[in-house]
Amino acid sequence: MRFDVVTLMPAMFDALTKEGVVAKAINRQIAQIGLWNPRDYTTDLHRTVDDRPYGGGPGMVMKYQPLQQAIESAQAVSPQAKVVYLSPQGRRFDQHQAKAVAAGRQSLLLIAGRYEGVDERIIQRYVDEEWSIGDYVLSGGELAAMVVLDAVIRLLPGALGDADSAQQDSFMDGLLDCPHYTRPDEIDGLSVPSVLQGGNHDAIRRWRLQQALMRTNRRRPDLLQGRHMTVEEEKFLAEIIAASGDAEQTQEQ
Numbered sequence: 001m002r003f004d005v006v007t008l009m010p011a012m013f014d015a016l017t018k019e020g021v022v023a024k025a026i027n028r029q030i031a032q033i034g035l036w037n038p039r040d041y042t043t044d045l046h047r048t049v050d051d052r053p054y055g056g057g058p059g060m061v062m063k064y065q066p067l068q069q070a071i072e073s074a075q076a077v078s079p080q081a082k083v084v085y086l087s088p089q090g091r092r093f094d095q096h097q098a099k100a101v102a103a104g105r106q107s108l109l110l111i112a113g114r115y116e117g118v119d120e121r122i123i124q125r126y127v128d129e130e131w132s133i134g135d136y137v138l139s140g141g142e143l144a145a146m147v148v149l150d151a152v153i154r155l156l157p158g159a160l161g162d163a164d165s166a167q168q169d170s171f172m173d174g175l176l177d178c179p180h181y182t183r184p185d186e187i188d189g190l191s192v193p194s195v196l197q198g199g200n201h202d203a204i205r206r207w208r209l210q211q212a213l214m215r216t217n218r219r220r221p222d223l224l225q226g227r228h229m230t231v232e233e234e235k236f237l238a239e240i241i242a243a244s245g246d247a248e249q250t251q252e253q
């Protein structure tokens with residue numbers, strides 16, 4: 001699956017492409033990332049990519065022409081890509097969207113802005129969608145683009161070494177994750193819940209689901225609103241709510 005990013009800071013993407021899950025996906029040819037620097041498309045001596053905003057005010061705005069040429073060069077390689085501008089003004093990017101992109105193998109052309117943003121006419125002319133990764137302002141769209149790339153690429157078949165990890169993700173679909181433990185079974189007076197040390201796989205599955213529901217109910221009750229739940233989940237959640245405040249919940253604080 002192909003991804004392209006228009007960025008003034010291509011070296012930032014080394015953090016994503018040189019190590020970890022995304023690096024492996026690239027090496028296995030599951031994902032391909034192309035980087036396009038608008039500065040390479042400037043024609044003046046100073047390689048100018050920004051200019052003062054019309055109407056005045058602080059900061060600079062990314063100029064139309066170098067961006068246009070970077071975008072069109074990327075489009076020549078990936079003509080079907082959905083063009084996405086990363087900005088705090090965009091629609092919130094979430095796991096649901098990451099899954100839709102990965103499942104549809106929808107190529108993305110991500111535009112990472114710097115300064116006060118890009119000339120609005122770039123958005124008018126080229127951008128299909130505007131995405132935000134959260135209600136805070138980053139110094140540029142690069143980190144947001146990397147968040148999107150990581151969230152999508154790890155979902156591509158074969159990207160995660162352990163096939164169970166992706167399965168586990170869907171098991172907990174829309175819920176916060178359950179706690180995890182590894183050896184030793186006791187350290188600093190803290191022990192691993194006994195159910196996890198036994199071999200009863202269904203008891204372990206139920207415990208994990210209960211923990212995920214408990215955490216979600218306590219930390220992010222909004223995620224439970226309007227969520228389709230199985231009969232088992234409904235039952236566990238009712239028990240959790242009935243028991244809230246009980247010692248039973250000391251696991252999850």
Ligand code: ADE
Pocket residue numbers: 086087088131132133134135136137138139140141144
């Ligand atoms: N660029 C700057 N801040 C951003 C955010 N929160 N999401 C996406 N792109 C951004």
